[in-house]
Structures are given as structure tokens and as C-alpha cells.
Amino acid sequence: MTRQALALLSALFFGLLFIPKESLAKGPLKDPLKFSIPLKVKEYLPYQRVARCSAINRSEIGDSATVQLQYVHIVNPNATRTLLLVHGWPGLWSTWSNQIAHFASSYSLIVPTLRGFGSSTHAGDVQNSGAVQEHTEDLACILREAGVSSATCVGHDWGAQVCWESARARPDLIEAVSGIAVPYLPSAGPFLPIEDIVTFFPHLGYQVYFANDTQGAVEELDASVQRSLRSVMRSVDSPPPPDFLVSQDDFLGAWQNFSIIPEIPFLSREEEAYLVDQFSIQGFDYTLEFYTNPNRLSYYNFVQAQGNFTIPQPALHIAPTDDPVADWIAASNILNSASFIPLLKTETIATAHWPHLERPEEFNQILEKWLNNSLKEPAQLETSKETAVPQITAEAKSEEPIVSEVRAKSTISGA
Ligand SMILES: *[C@@H]1O[C@H](CO)[C@@H](O)[C@H](O)[C@H]1NC(C)=O
Ligand SMILES: *[C@@H]1O[C@H](CO)[C@@H](O)[C@H](O)[C@H]1NC(C)=O
Ligand SMILES: *[C@@H]1O[C@H](CO)[C@@H](O)[C@H](O)[C@H]1NC(C)=O
Ligand SMILES: *[C@@H]1O[C@H](CO)[C@@H](O)[C@H](O)[C@H]1NC(C)=O
Ligand SMILES: *[C@@H]1O[C@H](CO)[C@@H](O)[C@H](O)[C@H]1NC(C)=O
Ligand SMILES: *[C@@H]1O[C@H](CO)[C@@H](O)[C@H](O)[C@H]1NC(C)=O
Numbered sequence: 001m002t003r004q005a006l007a008l009l010s011a012l013f014f015g016l017l018f019i020p021k022e023s024l025a026k027g028p029l030k031d032p033l034k035f036s037i038p039l040k041v042k043e044y045l046p047y048q049r050v051a052r053c054s055a056i057n058r059s060e061i062g063d064s065a066t067v068q069l070q071y072v073h074i075v076n077p078n079a080t081r082t083l084l085l086v087h088g089w090p091g092l093w094s095t096w097s098n099q100i101a102h103f104a105s106s107y108s109l110i111v112p113t114l115r116g117f118g119s120s121t122h123a124g125d126v127q128n129s130g131a132v133q134e135h136t137e138d139l140a141c142i143l144r145e146a147g148v149s150s151a152t153c154v155g156h157d158w159g160a161q162v163c164w165e166s167a168r169a170r171p172d173l174i175e176a177v178s179g180i181a182v183p184y185l186p187s188a189g190p191f192l193p194i195e196d197i198v199t200f201f202p203h204l205g206y207q208v209y210f211a212n213d214t215q216g217a218v219e220e221l222d223a224s225v226q227r228s229l230r231s232v233m234r235s236v237d238s239p240p241p242p243d244f245l246v247s248q249d250d251f252l253g254a255w256q257n258f259s260i261i262p263e264i265p266f267l268s269r270e271e272e273a274y275l276v277d278q279f280s281i282q283g284f285d286y287t288l289e290f291y292t293n294p295n296r297l298s299y300y301n302f303v304q305a306q307g308n309f310t311i312p313q314p315a316l317h318i319a320p321t322d323d324p325v326a327d328w329i330a331a332s333n334i335l336n337s338a339s340f341i342p343l344l345k346t347e348t349i350a351t352a353h354w355p356h357l358e359r360p361e362e363f364n365q366i367l368e369k370w371l372n373n374s375l376k377e378p379a380q381l382e383t384s385k386e387t388a389v390p391q392i393t394a395e396a397k398s399e400e401p402i403v404s405e406v407r408a409k410s411t412i413s414g415a
Contacts, residue, residue, distance in 0.1 A: 041094060041274045047072045053141035055115070055134065059125035069120045071112035071142050074104050081375060082108040082148050084139065084174075088157020088182070089290055090229055092118045092278055094271060095156070098360035099367070107371075110151065112142050114159070116286025118278035126214060130289030132299040135162040136169050143173060152375065154367065156180040156356060158290045167311045168303070176374050178316040178367060181323055181353060183332035186340050187303035194296070198248075200334060201326045208248040210291035220251055221284040226276045227252065228284065230261040235358045236322050236351060238265040245325060266357040311341045314374035318366060320351045345370060 050068050057065040072093050083103055085096040093111040100109055115130055115138055116122035123129040139162070143151060153174045155163030160179030167177035194211055198204045210217050221228040231252055234240045244254040255261055264272050279287075289295055303309070317337075319328045329348070331337075338344050347366050351358040 041097075041270060044072055044094075044100070047074050049073050049146070051138075051142045051145040053138055053145075055123040055138075056129060057124040058128035065123040065129075067115045067121050067123055067138065069112055069115060069138055069142055070118065071110055071146070072100070073111075073146050074100065074109040076104060076106070076108045079106060079108045081175075081371075082110060082151040083371075084143070084151040084153045084163075085109065085111045086139070086153060086155035086159035086162050087112075087114065087117070088155065088159040089287055090117075090232060090279065090284070091157065091159065092275055094274055094278075095354075095357060097271065099154075099356060099364060102360070102364045103368075108148070110142060110146055110148060112139065113278075114138065114162070116282065116289055119281060122282070122286035122289070126286050126289050127292045128294045128298065130286060131295040131302070132158075132161055132165050132290070133169065133302045136166045139166055140170060140173055149173075150175045152176040152178070152371065154178045154180070157182055157353070161185055161290075164311060165299075165303075167313050167315070168309065169306070171313060174313060176314040176316075176371075177311065178318065178370065180318045180355060181320055181325070181328055183317050183319070183328055183335065184311060184315075184337040184341060185335060186309045186337060187300045188309040188340070191297065191300045193293070194291070201331065203245040203325050205246045205248045206251055207291050209251065210288050211293050211296075212248070214288050214292055217251060217288060218283065218285050225279045225283070226272075227255075227261055229272070229275055229279065230264055231255050233264040233267070233354060233357075234324070234352055235265045235354070238262060239352065240324060266354065309340050311344075313343065314370075315341045315344045316367070316370045316374070317344060317346045318355060318363070319346060319348050320353060320355045321348050322351060323353045325353055343374075 048070055049072075050070055053067050053069055055065045055067045057063045070093070083099075085093075085099055087093065087095050091114075093113045096111050100111060103109060113120040114135055116126070139153070143149075150173055153163035153166050153176075155161070155178070157180070160182040161184075163174070163177050164179050164184040167174040194204065194207050198208055228251070231240060231244065241254040247253050263269070264275075267275070317328075317332065319332070329346070332346075338346075347370070349355045349359060349362060349366065351363075356363045
């Protein structure tokens, strides 16, 4: 009860503090080139929008529900392309601050906060609602609400898998895809329970814990949101203890001798505080949706039923070389990811798990070079110019077609 009351209080408090009502208005967007670097979170607030998207709450009979998904939308009137930047676990739109600052001068940007994270609501059931294919539906809904007909999906960690899946399932919407850290995890072979995967990658032990004892993990993570975030957002120069992520019974045990975990090395205090505040709104409850066995199985069954596993779009895997979670190049080889992606390019970067935060300039160059080479089709650029420049007239649009389309898709995936 106390925790619930606290969550409500902080939702009200931080909701008011960080999402002023006028920032949710659908009025004209401001000039995207007035950002200061590094990020001052408040400067982005006028660009925040909320998409109301259809979902299913499967905790009992599978009620239809609505999720309210927050996203930052920056329209560059000179740009012909949109980048969709998708965070992973733990994450939030604001973890893309370095990319927003860099790419806003040449692209339009849509930067969502996934359902169940921060201020984006959830359908209400962490075990069965919020599988990867449902995040694809959420992204499709956001693009529709934003009036954007196609985008390049760039995702980190679980956001990478959401982008790979979005490219596979929605080639009509996703024209190119880049996954950071996590390679494409194809569902072509037999279903692999996490207990089997962890024998190859011992530092995925925490995923067994999250799946096996989701509620216990949530309580442990929520006990100190700041400590939990700090434990996992580390760099090469400020690493976690070697055994971190190995335990299948707890998350923070490897940090037990640190009364204070050092600040997140690649965020300003303001950014860290914003992340902590936003995660405190709902706690970690729904964010563990990616790890639960029912959601993993539901995603696998969804892709198996569709029966196609290839990603035909231009694709870039950016693999950090010193990620304590896993050797992602080895993972990609074991999973045979490249054989499903004919246009795949792979780049490595000497960072831990968060290259876009740890070495932002180098990361931005890698991504920009690939974007330049992969998306340069002058003829297509010219013809797509009119439709690619989104006009924000959402209040004039009917919501109904979006809702019914997404609802129909949710039903298909609601195995
Ligand atoms: C768009 O291009 C015009 C003309 O080159 C320039 O004056 C303006 O600053 C550009 N706007 C943005 C947002 O890049
Ligand atoms: C989901 O459904 C359960 C059972 O009907 C209900 O208790 C819960 O409040 C619902 N959650 C949301 C977010 O709608
Ligand atoms: C995969 O199959 C689905 C369902 O038929 C389809 O909508 C999608 O476009 C296909 N993906 C590709 C890349 O062809
Ligand atoms: C969770 O882990 C415990 C201890 O390893 C084990 O006894 C139990 O069977 C597991 N439960 C599930 C649902 O996997
Ligand atoms: C913490 O310190 C104690 C005492 O030195 C030691 O026994 C224990 O192994 C340490 N725990 C970890 C996780 O390193
Ligand atoms: C990408 O193209 C733009 C526009 O031509 C150019 O200014 C930029 O230097 C290129 N970036 C890279 C990394 O090649």
C-alpha cells in the first residue's frame, strides 16, 4: 500500500514537474536547432507528445486497454528522413540525448519511451503483455500518430530487438535498421528457454532471475531506483564488479560491498536525476516485460506463425567490444544472425554496454556514415520529399483507424 501511495505521489509530482500540460499540446513544434549540448532535459519537454495506442491487458481474460506512450518528436523541416530511436532496459527517451543533439540538424527524430517505462503507461500485465511484437505495434502507432510514413529504426539493447523485429514485420514502415549491442535474434530455430541460453552466456544469469522471480526482482530493483540504475549503467573505465549479472537469485548482490555505487559516468547529474525520477513513477514492474517466459514464448510463436525471418532492409549492427553482458559478435555467430540479413554491416566500438552514451562522437560518426551510404538514393529522396516532411496536425486527424488497425494486429499476436 505504501509503495502504491508513493508511486502515485511521485507520478503526480514528477508528472507535474516534468510534463507540464502545455508540453503535451499538439501545437507547432519549436525550432529544433536551439538545443544546448549536453542535454538540458527541460529543453526537450516542448517536443514531448503522447500517443494513445490500443493494447491488450492479458492478466485475466485479455481486456482491450489503451497505453499512453510518451515520445519526443522533433521535426526538421529540411529533412527527408526520420530516425526512430528506441531505448532498451533500463532506458528512456533521454538516453538518446547525444544522438538527438547530433542528428536533429539533418533528420527528423522520434524518440519514444516504451510502454511501462517512465511516463509511458502499460497494459497492466508484465508476464503476458508487452512482448516484442507488441512494442512493434506501439512504434507503428506512434509513427501513425506523428504522421510519419517511414523511419529508420535505431535501437539499443532490447530496443535493438524491437527494431530488428519491426524491420522484419513492418518493412512498409521501417526503411533501414540499426541494432546496438544486441544482434538480431531470429526465431527461425527451436524456442530457446533462457536457462539454455545462459549456459553459453553466464552474464545473462540475471535474465533467469527476472523470469523466474519477476516480483522479487521488481522489489529488489525498486528498493533504490538510483542504485539499480547506477549498477547497470557503467563504462569501461568505471565497470561493475566482475560477477555482476551472473547471479540467478539476485541483481545487486555483486555490489553488496559498495554502500554507494558511483554516479553514472556518462550522464550529467541532471540527466541521472531525470532518469531516476522517471523510473520512480512506475518503478521497474512493467519494465521486466522483456524477460518473462510467457512474453518470450508469445513473441517466438508470433514470428513462427508468420514464418518469415529475413530482414531485407539495409542494416547495421554496432557491437561494443567490452560489454559485460555478452560478447555480441560471438552471440551473433552462434545465432547465425547475419544469414537472415543480406545487407548487414557490422561495426565494433571499444565501449561497454552503452556506446551511444560512452563514446557519443565516435558512435554518431559510425551511425552517420552508414546512414549516408545506406539511404542515399537521390531519386527516391526527391519523390519522398513531400510525404516525408511531417506536418503536426494530429488534432485534426481521426484516431479511430489507428486504434482499430492496432487492435486487429494485437488480436493476431494475442496467442
Ligand atoms: C532549412 O534550410 C534553410 C535554407 O537552407 C535554412 O535557412 C534553415 O536554417 C534550415 N532549417 C533547419 C531547421 O535546418
Ligand atoms: C489489467 O487487468 C487486471 C485484471 O482485470 C486489472 O486488475 C488491472 O487493473 C488491469 N490493468 C490495467 C492497467 O488496465
Ligand atoms: C513477414 O510476414 C508478415 C506477415 O505476412 C508481413 O506482414 C511482412 O511484411 C513480412 N516481412 C517481410 C520483410 O517481408
Ligand atoms: C526458480 O529458481 C528456483 C531456485 O533455483 C527453482 O527451485 C525454481 O524451480 C525456479 N522456478 C521457476 C518457475 O523456474
Ligand atoms: C564483500 O566483502 C566480504 C568481506 O570481505 C566478502 O566475504 C564478500 O565476498 C564480498 N562480497 C562480494 C560480492 O564481493
Ligand atoms: C554524411 O553526409 C553529410 C552530408 O553530405 C556530411 O556533411 C557528413 O560529413 C557525412 N558524414 C559522414 C560521417 O560521412
